[in-house]
Amino acid sequence: MSADYYIRLEQGRGPRPSAQVLAALARALRLPDGEADYLAGFAGRPPVRTVREVPANVLRLLERLDGVPAMVINARYDVLAWNRMLTALIGDLAEAPEERRNTLRWLFSGPLSGDRRALARRCVADLRASGRYPADPGVRAIVDELSAFSPEFARMWADREVEVQRTLTKRAVHPVAGELELDCEILPVPGCDQWVVLYTAAPGSPSHEGLRRLRTW
Template sequence: MDRAELSGFLRDRRARLTPADVGLEPGGRRQTPGLRREEVALLAGISVDYYVRLEQGRGPHPSEQVLRALARALRLSEDEREYLLRLARAQGSPEPVRTVPENVLRLLERLDVPAMVLDARYEMVAWNRMLVALIGDPAEMPPRRRNRLRWLFDPDNPGANGELARQCVADLRASGRYPGDPGVLALVDELLAGRPAFAAMWAEREIEVRRTLTKRTVHPVAGELELDCEILAVPGGEHRVLLYTARPGSQRALRLLSTVDSY
């Protein structure tokens, strides 16, 4: 169990709520924002002492029933609730499977839209011809650019402080099914130490699994493109497939990509 992160997460989410958010009376002056510990314990149906120990990073391992009660008390989203449950199970997390399944590689070959596969560390580990036509050949990119998080927070990248970067940080926390993975931990430590924008976003503890996003770009051959990116988890592994499909008005431009070898 990741006691330190569990403790910080509970404190953070408690501070975001007001008594009015959960149907309680304000109850006089408050020295700090958010709910009191006593109020969270009341809403979750547990003792105040038990909850205090959880926030202090000590005490017994909470049961799933207790964690779900806390999720309801703190008005957590579905992604936040799953993250809370995963924190308590962190010690027993499985090791990630690094090899991209053969059926996923065959799928990439057959797709007529740009697609790539990312691992838990946001490394591009597989892609198809249409993606090469869209962004260039990842095999010829510097290794650091093939890691989408490193690239997003590169000082030379104008989007380093943008909404996409914020979404990816929230997704990294939320979808981190392998919290003990040395590669993921090393990447987070590297970005915390060297990228202030990443460190600021990481400290906000936003939790949201990215399932779709929108990409806008200008291609040297196809012209302006507005693409929807669907993010699909590969069952039984750490990988996710990203599929780019054209939004209304970009279908013809996307079809032009099929005539482009690379750029």
């Protein structure tokens, strides 16, 4: 690959590169998996089906997960479904208007500091890593809304960080469960732009005991 060809790629002046060329670039630049996948998207990837209806088998899975809080989100972080443990942890989402059931709106609705700011930055990087901006109207709408509403979001989005999220750590204080440090596992639902989010704690830890109290409550 010539230097001139690479420069034209960076400037968007050349033809659309093949998947093989972008894979070679990812290896040469030593990109982590999330950034490599994001780069591969520029070669043209098959569209992922965008739906709000959660598959029936995923809903059954949520019902069976009666020991851990769990929910289903889409590419723009809308909460589409949840189980009873999540209700016990954060309150009944059924009482909130549908447009407010969005974890990005929750994150940027108040001041950011410490762990909350770090979590917000990782979620913004994950939103960009989805490769759905600006083609997806829903993702474009949430980006435009939060950029206008939150200077913090606008700055993070302008940084153009790319990082696919699969595991996060969240900390909270619950009136029944006490202080909680939960591992947040994000599992893709095959065939559509949805993810199952599970909140778990290490066996024997204070947070694990807190989840047990929450389940009993």
